[in-house]
Amino acid sequence: MDVKKNDFERLIRENKDTIYTVCYMFSKDQDEVADLYQESLINLWKGLSQMKPDGNVKGWIYRVALNTCISLERKKKSRPTVRLTMDIDPFDSSDNRTAQVDMLHKRISKLQPFDRAIILLWLEDISYDEIGQILGISTSNVSVRLVRIREQLKKMSND
Incomplete structure (x- = not known):
């Protein structure tokens, strides 16, 4: 059990940014991202025994994190929620780059979960082949969907 625990801790240390990035693309609320x-x-812990030692570890991590976020998003949509509001926005920043990132994040959050996963992996500079492997679709399907997603993002308003 200690070997498994040590392997898991190392795996998480080496890939925590990847996991966080996936989670952040599904919510900007810090508490929800933490959840x-x-x-x-x-x-990841539950599936550790299913990971192939010679397989694509980063791809496996993306797949597990994406599936987790997509599943929780579906559950969230089926439950009514009440939003609490605050008078201040802790994420507010006046610089132009942050405003652009916020705009992109808002637009991406309007996409369907599967499309959100594709664009996230593309933004992480993952190859089309790897995206296809992670999501279980063909490379040409990745290419076609990315063109459609980018067009969809361009047409969205900033609301």
Whole structure:
């Protein structure tokens, strides 16, 4: 059990940014991102024995984190929620780059979960082949979907 625990801790240390990035693309609310991150860690731990030692570790991590976030998003949509509001925005920043990142994040969050996963992996500079392997679709399907997703993002308003 200690070997498994040590391997898991090393795996998480080396890939924590990847997991966080996936979670952040599904929510900007810090508490919700933390919940998604924790659920992803739980699912990674549960699936550790299924990971192939010679396989694509980063791809496996993306797949588990994406599936976790997509599943929780579906559950969230089926439950009514009440949003609490604050008078201040802790994420507010006046610089132009942050405003552009916020705009992109808002637009991406409007996409369907599967399309969100594709664009996230593309933004992480993952090859089309790897994206296809992670999501279980063909490379040409990745290419076609990315063109459609980018067009969809361009047409969205900033609301």
